Amino acid sequence: MSVRQRRTVVLASAAVALVALTACGSGNSSGGGGKKSGVTLKVLIGSSGDAETNALNAAGKAWGAKTGNKVVVTPAKDLTQELTQALAGGTPPDIFYVDASRFQTLTKANALADVGAKVKDSADIYPSLQKAFTEDGHYYCVPKDFSNLALEINTTLWAKAGLTDADIPTTWGQLETVAKKLTTGGVTGLVIGDSLDRLGAFMHQAGGAVISEDGSKVTANSPQNLAALQYVQKLGKEKVLQFPKQVSAGWGGEAFGKGKAAMTMEGNWIVGAMKADYPSVKYKVVELPAGPSGKATLSFTNCWGVAAKSANQSAAIDFVDFLTTTDQQVTFAKDFGVMPSRQAAKSQFVSLYPDQQAFVTGTDHAFGPVGFPGFAAVQKDFEAGINGLADGSSDPKKLLDSLQKNAEDALKNGG
């Protein structure tokens, strides 16, 4: 081999080694290490928009000035994908949003540091939210905020249909009655997203669930869940309930804002969307009606995940402390409309936004998403059949049976 040739080979192998090194990354993982000041924290967020990104940047600056650290906030275009890439590369951001439905996948891969209990007063967070981020008794990360589904009512259409406050539905029967009254030529009484994240509320109201409370058994084809789907199908066949695509909308909030729906079921993210896109629509928010087994709603939440591989864990915990103080949570609520996860912030939030009370009150009977590894594909498969409920091309029993079979399979395979 010649010198030049050898150089080429050396160069090539150096490049290969470089790639291999990057792929391997460093492997320290035990909790609580690192310096407390003079570090740069990388924070990856799934931002809802500029308001959220700016609010986090401001919080990062304030904390950095106080502690002598620096915070770099990166809003992800696709958080799941970008976080996966970062974790696979071995250099994940120090702090990132973790959706409750992704939590179990991440803990199973040992990607999260177990820091929930190390954050100041973390026990004050709503217990149902803590539960969403607890696995085998470990409270991994602190919920940053949350949303509950509630029923939004277009008050103009409501009055036009001759309905009053006394008619606000509190049972399934009443919901059907008002939906019928509200349905006219161009308006559908109720438009809800064709996803398990909406239909799941009906399942819980009927006393059902996709998976048992301890997460060990799939209970998708229970008679309770069947009752829930049959109720949705009944309303769908009566044309008083439709799914967004059937009324040419992207989601329930769009149908609601455009006046194609008199009612919808969304979380408090709809407040910001209505303010930005449909400021002239008058509406009010009430709790979801109760089903045969009582009241229930679905809750969506994210936590401040700290990477198990982060070298700056103690600084990261300190920053999460700062982010989850009552004051900071109320600031975030003002800046981009989220609900504080701290019970201590509840009264402040309700007095700031009395018209959003219904979102908060749902918390007492809120259920989290199903999120064991492998369920995402199962859920997608189930949701493909939801649209067909309305025209009768999907059979509720068959849908639930296949959900049961696929979920059992995923639980066995992935768990």
Next chain:
Amino acid sequence: MTATDVRPEAPAPVPAPAQRPKRKRTAEDRRQAIAGWLFVSPAMIGLLIFMVIPILLAFFVSFTNWDGLSSPITGDRKFVGLHNYEQLLTRDALTRRSFSVALKNNFWFVLIVVPIQTALALWLAILVNNKYLKGRSFFRTAFYFPAITSSIAITLVFIFLFQGGGAVNAMLKFLGIKGPNWLADSRGLFHLALSGVGVTKSPHWAQHQILSQSIWDWFSGPSVTMVVIIILVIWTTSGTFMLMFLAALQNIGEEVDEASDIDGANSWQRLRYVTLPMLRPTLLLVLTLGIIGTWQVFDQIYLTGNNPATRTPAFMSFDQSFNNNQFGVGSAIAFLLFALIMTLSTLQRRLVKEELD
């Protein structure tokens, strides 16, 4: 390895002993070889880092249960043998059913898109190659324009056009036709046609299952939603292929056309017996590129939503990897797709070539 290898030999003014010229040529050859390797090395290293290593890594991953949340080489992953391939091909569960639906979707997509886009491209090329056509360059640009526009932008526009209450349905309504809810209609075209003549249930013989899907479902044809993507893709890619045909057409000398004129060929005969045979290499190229491209369709599927009625193997590979954290299954899909494309291209190459003999 010796230092003499690289030292240039001094030119020999006098004839050297018998073995000298041979030795000298060898050294010169080597020098040239080294120079050659050096010149291609940037590209080679690039290919190695961005193609060869990732492909090998993906192949390795397809035999593991890697979840994408640690390093695939040193991280927490188990070697699972053929498990991922079994899930896709032999185990009757959700993964195989999804994969089989994805294959079906893509099969109908290819079957409709490739012939139409090839024929359309050829037709457009012949049109704009006509020297008596006024504003030729305008038409050439116009037909090529969709091909250079971002597929993301075009798909977004199509999504607006084909919404339930969008422009396309408004136009159909004007003609007295009630358009379907394009982007949410998962019914297959053939099933729709059959239900038009009263067949709505699968006949007994078609209930046999192949890859977790009944024969009846395999022959559902493309879904209504897929039709939107088919129209979109034909419209965007025929411009590119038109350009290839156009280049080939311009290579055919005028004297060939004149000769056929003298022989008394009419314009159809000239196209069928003179132009088309001379375009055969280009036709082969266009068909091959068409088949490869259509089996890899992704952007349009990604944007129209993760919908089983349009899901293709390429998209499913992404979905399984990043949304379901099963990179093993995702990579296995990629390799099965690779095998499929290889087989089909080889087959098609052989078919088109045989015709020539």
